[in-house]
Amino acid sequence: MSLISALARLEAVQTGRAQPAATARHRHLSDRPLVLVPLTTAGEAGAPLGALVGTDRDAPRLLVVPQPRDRDLRFAFLAELADVVLPYIDTYAEAAESAERNETDPETGKRVKVEVELCSDAPQLIVPSRAGVDYVRLLGRSMRFRRTAEQEPEAPHPAPPRVPLLGRWLTHYGERARVPGSSLLLALTEVLSRHWATGQSSLEDQHLGALLAWIDPPDGTSGAEAALSAELARDERGQLRCPPAGPATDPAFDNKLLAPAIERYDRARTRLAAAEDGLQADDRLAELTAAEHGIRALVESRTRPTWDAVWRGIDLLRALPEGAHVADRWTRDRWSFTGHRDRVTAGEPPQPRHDDAVTAANKLATREREQARLEAQEALDDPLIMAGRRLAGEAFAGEVIDVVMAYSDSKRPSPRPLVTVRTEDRPHLGERTKVYRQLGGKPQAAEFVRYEGQEGAGALFVLRILDKMGRGKEPEAGSVPEKGDHVCFTLFEHEQRGGAKLPDPEETPWTHGGPPGERTESPLPDPVTEEDAL
Amino acid sequence: MTTTFTGTPDAPGVFDPGAEATRATDAILRDTLHGPERGVVVDSPPGAGKSTLVVRAALELASAGRPLMVIAQTNAQVDDLVLRLAEKDPTLPVGRLHSSDPDPYDKALDDLDNVRTSAKAAELAGLDVVVSTAAKWAHVKVDEPWRHAIVDEAYQMRSDALLAVAGLFERALFVGDPGQLDPFAIVGSEQWAGLSYDPSASAVTTLLAHNPDLPQHRLPVSWRLPASAAPLVSDAFYPYTPFRSGTGPGDRRLDFAVASDGGGPDRVIDEAARSGWGLLELPERHTPRTDPEAVRAVAQVVRRLLDRAGAATSERSPEPVPLTADRIAVGTAHRDQAAAVRAALTDLGVTDVTVDTANRLQGREYDVTVVLHPLSGRPDATAFHLETGRLCVLASRHRHACIVVCRAGVPALLDDHPSTEPVQLGVNVKFPDGWEAHHAVLSQLSEHRVTWRP
């Protein structure tokens, strides 16, 4: 952990309140995000118990599976979830603008600009925690290979019509969430801890209630007290006052409240099935409905506090000014969304179970590039984050104390001014190390020339400016720092170069197993067993 | 598991390093030039003549009329190979494919008559050998693939880098040291763990997962490591592929004209001169990475190595060779530690000694190395500090002696290290484990301990 973030945590301990870890907001926040607070059944692989979902903080939709082991009830839940999520996605899929993209012409092999559609905005999904993101991924995996009655009329247990499509979208969102800096699917705890340092460990920060308690404690309490109570306080029935943000539930809830309620529901169902006449059936249906309401109330009582906490967290984040490069990264998210929309429209099969070699390598390359981009952009957008890079010797800031005009040796000499910077930072500069500063939103490169000794607490470094000075013999106005200017140079690049193009999957070389073979039209669905969880 | 035979090189029926190495090289060249398989893999422990092998294989392929491409991982490695090729056969037409960055290659190449340099592969077409980095090759497109390639430092190459270039050649010789630092990714790659083509794995891992029947050779003799170091390095880092030193116990000597002043640095120098290893142990204390006492101790050891007029005797020359600054290196785990050692050396008037991190010392060789132990003064161990390859690189750069500077208490630190690593299904466990390798090295080093309170 960097000393600057360590200090922030220790200051949080001392003051009893979370301290800023950023001065700008580094993730995009939609005006109308879709919040999803899912709960799952303990011990089952992704058997949902219920969820709160929606875009209106005052009117979440409550979805409940009263008997999580019942396949039909689970399908009903997923169909309802699809009814909420897919229309939300559709509204964004329909509004597109035209944009240009570089593509390789398949005939000439040249890079050409083509006009394509780009969705004007993209749907944003917010879950409480990292475990929620994993759960979105798991739900996506469990649904995308299902077959509907329309696809396979003979197969038993067909999935409701829109469920496989929801699976593909959730899979796409879960996968996109692995790209550094992306905002299509956010885990609120992660975003909050990017922006605030609490007086507890990062492990404990994964508890949404405790994290919010540090950032915004109730009046009259310290963050530490509020966090402790969020973690541990229980009511007279032994239930946590601040239920876990899910998807896992508290065992005490399962054992004391949920299990008896499900048992009541099961009993009512059996009795209804055994009803001997209409009158009896009516009575017993009322019993069943009551039992189901009991479970719904329980699920709501465990999800509503989290739902409200998520919106509170969103409010806190909205109060921060958006970082200058956030929109640039959101545009990449919009491309990602548009791309998936187009694949769905084109009738492509669902994402396979495993990436092939080329896809995996391309994804890794993209993520490494995005990681570097994110680190550079966050530092450029936020002096506090830049401070961490300066402390690490990866950037330096200081005052220009001298500028000497110089020129390159070439036939047409270009300006290569020498700039002396006085800084108290200790950058890791070596012979001809390249450094960069922002100039009108673009990076200007310079190289380290020499160290000229100390002046007070500061060191004097001579840099040679290399570019962005125009084509003339004299540098354009404002393109060279002047004496007295405060400048900040980074040792890292501001923009990321694209990597080499990998072969197409069908040209996978022998070292990597050769081409993956004909992918079947659609991967086989998971086998259906009598007691399967999803 | 470990070879147990000992004896002098001349005794009949015992280990003859020269003959063993020749036998291995011959088999490798036979498979490379005449074998039916598309790939040949060669494991090379530290200082086992990997570069010599690469140069020889390239020359033999070229002289058999089979032009080839050579893929190395860094520009320094590429330049080094080109220089070696030209040294071995000045008439061989060699191409150095380079990037379009400023100063893309070593200027020394410009003085070589038969070496052509270019940023465009087409301009080098038809040359017998074309050498470049994996990163540059990845941008090259060819109509006809090369019939042969040599991939150097293949264990430090990532699987995805091989994927980008493997279409350029039909068959290849893969050479590398499995004990050095593994390649890494700056983002998580867990989702592909267990897949045979995990893009973040090493190129050799993927290659062998898909082609398990490729011939695998290993170079059995380290010509660099002295007889005092080969057993330790072999046991600790290559437990399943042991190797031997090419020289015997009496073949290398390190002598100092100036007598010891009795201080810690001199005592540890004498111990290292005598046994090949020295551990200078400072009092136990938690410190930040750039522990000034430890950094100063490292610098003092280097200063005394130079002041005491050392001379190294080895099989390379009949006369002892002076131990000069260019024959000494300092190894650290972190860049800021290296910077601190450099500053401390400057304060003591030492300038020409190489000081670098393990990553940058890979593939280099010195007479004496001074190592700041990666765990010295730390309150806890981390995966980075425990990484087997890091310690292996630091402990295997020397021809004569290695001196480790460390604070006391590291064995207890290792014992207290929580071991709750996650396990990915389908991923082969890498041996040896860093935790065990550290224990093994420390227990050996403790026999050469000099405690010192500066």
Added chain:
Amino acid sequence: MPAPATRGTALRQRLAELRGPAVPPQPLDARALAALASNPGCKRRALLDGAGVNKATLASALGSPSAFGQSQFAFMRGNAFEARVKADGGAELLRLVHERMGGPAPDEARVPDLAAVGPEGRTARTALALREATESGGWTLLDHPMLALDVAGSSAFLEPDAVVVHPDGGWTVVEIKSFPMVDGSADPAKVGAAARQAAVYVLALEEVAARLHPAPAVHHRILLVCPKDFSNLPTASAVDIRKQRSVTRRQLARLTRIEDIADDLPPGICFSPDLPPTELSAAVESVPAAYAPECLSACELAFHCRERARERGAVTALGRALRGELGGLTTVDSVLSAAHGESGDPEDPAVRALRRAAELRREALGGPGCH
């Protein structure tokens, strides 16, 4: 006539005193033994575990009850899955063993009755069954065998889900877990925990094997059986546990140091949950702990230790990684006062770096932007 007080029995006596009169020892199971490696630097945990103190009871008596619990849904699902895997004389299980580890087809397998009186009896019965199975040259499934392992002078009894004896005489530990393997991969943290647990069984089996001539091979790859994808059909994966085995072996060997830890205690210390909380708390405080946030998921006493660590202002309460660059500074106050220039040696690089960090932070939060 009483046996002479050897070193071992003296230690047992001492540990019984620490536990409290009439408090039976909490038996150590494989999970507890595997957990020794989760924080081996903690003397408190080593002593309490070694003495057989029930840490959950102790934590409640101290007023900081642990939050570990199991949902009955998970419990039921786990049991149902294990029963399904072992149904039909273990046919499915042996099919998986054969599929992953090879050997002749398991058309027939013996499933010996391992019932006996008491853990010692069951251990002896298991040892006998293992010997017979090894000699038989066929497949044998040992369902819930009992193994013993010497832990700091006392026997810990361990009950693996199953051990399979191969026709070639080799032994394989089988772990059955109810977390899923989806598309061939499973939660790495859970697999890691299962591997550490299985390593304990392998160590115990190796002791049994060592008493046989010739000693049969105890495979260092164990078979992990889990539900496949979203079904309750079993699937399996072989897991190499050599690393976990060597770590656990070393930690078990180190447990003998609990004698030294016990020797350092003031006389009359006792951890009986009947004692008044203040006395109990003082007893617990007399053994040094090494609290870190990871303890919260691994030790029943974690909330108690966390409270104490926070009271002391220990920086490790915020995470082990935090102290990396703090050198000798270990408390919140000492770090902050050094950072703010109120204490600390300005020549100490930790102090110097802290001051620079504090200055940069102040500048960034108050000063102009950096562009």
